[in-house]
Amino acid sequence: MEKKRFERPIITKLNTGMPNKIGLKTEYQPIRSIDGVAVKELIENYGSPVYVISENTMRSVYRQAYQAFSTRYPKIQFAWSYKTNYMDAVCKVYHQEGSWAEVVSGFEYDKAVRNGVPTEHIIFNGPDKSIEDLEKAIRNKSLIHIDHFDELYTIIGLCDRIKERPQVAIRVNMDTGIYPQWTRFGFNYDNGEAWDAINRIMISGKIDFIGLHAHIGTYIMSANAYRIAGNKLADLAVRTKAKYGKAVSYIDFGGGFASKNTLKGAYLPGTDTTPSFDEYADAITSSIINSEIKPEDMPTIVLETGRALIDDAGYILGTVLANKRMADGTKTLIIDVGVNMLFTSFWYDHKITPAQDFSHHTESAKIYGPLCMNIDVIREYADLPPLKKGDQFVISRIGAYNMTQWMQFITYRPKIVMIDQQSKVHVIRNNENLDTITQLEKVPEHLKSIKK
């Protein structure tokens, strides 16, 4: 007789009248497969943990976002925010879909060039562009988004040496009614600094001023904040046209759309509270359409959306290492995914789903990673079916920032695989090993041998 699947016995006190925080009754199903490939098989073939990216989800979310904007406005251009996930394979999917590249460092810039993005379709953001970076970007006619006056004067200085006209936009920061206000980057609109910067660029006579840019923050829950940003950017465009007769060719709204992840401490799940692409698109496009910008001057709307495009396409699969009951009775689960591989667990209550069948019973548990450190907490509190050593699980919506902000610590970073639209699995980044990690190290001669 075949034996029954064993589920750890649990007893859970019912708190009548007290709604379950986040409403996470486990009415969800186990995730046994991703895009037709069994989780068990993925772990068997590629190890545990392993990052998984769904090409299908990437493309379909991108198309939803593009459609939300393109049905409302004729000139829409996405630019993939490299820092969100700069695996070459990931970037290339977006470039195939028509995205430009948005980069913030010489490294990301070179990566975009190597990925085949036409240099005039690379947006160069950020406060840290070296002289060499700027020279290269000017010669390549890339779109340089000026962050501060020092950078502006550096560019004006470079113009005398390089016989190319830099293609620039300015980054603008402003009060859009949300907190915190990101005033660290760019020129302030409200105190007139942005207008000052535009005037200095225009009277220099050496630079092509072609765009306006704002990135008002990240995980912005209010679509209306973008409407306010649009009004202010349109105002700058109108004044530039009135004074200099020059229309900007694009207005870039940066990134910042919330993904469906649940922020730590939020009472409701992100799936219930996140504005849709349609809501963001409505706010953004109407701020430009209803502005005083003349129809013949209508700029392209550029979007540098990061997390809202890729989060849903990324998963990390892992295995339960151990169960423990703490001295105070708290149930804890130790898994093989630590905060070094899931940086976003500092922001989000990531959804963790068992990869095998389970009953409807749940217990609350604290979930730790395997690092020997107190901060290594993946979830402070999760209602999960009873998992035991060796059980596998899927952490969802982790496509953004984890594969760029990860840290190598005490062990090797795992493989990243992409499942294509025919359910074929491709390794897009191999796991590290002793050689890959130590290849940049050098040992001084007198330390080569450890014999005295």
Place this chain on the structure above:
Amino acid sequence: MKVRSNLAVSEDGFVFDPKTGESYTVNEVGISVLQHLSRGTQIDALVDALEKEYDADRYTLEKTVGDFVQMMKEYNLLDHE
């Protein structure tokens, strides 16, 4: 070790404690453990029985049953001998 005799345990895993008014849920294996314990089965024999029925090694069974019993104690659902 015995389950308190006045506990009401339903077949689908609801447990009511008339002394405190608290209720609990237990999963399938939990029900089985409760039933064994209320019949006075010793832990060793209980683990034997589970081993026959379920796909799990002895170590896992002992550890998880031990944990379950610990929670029962914590909730004051066991008789003090």
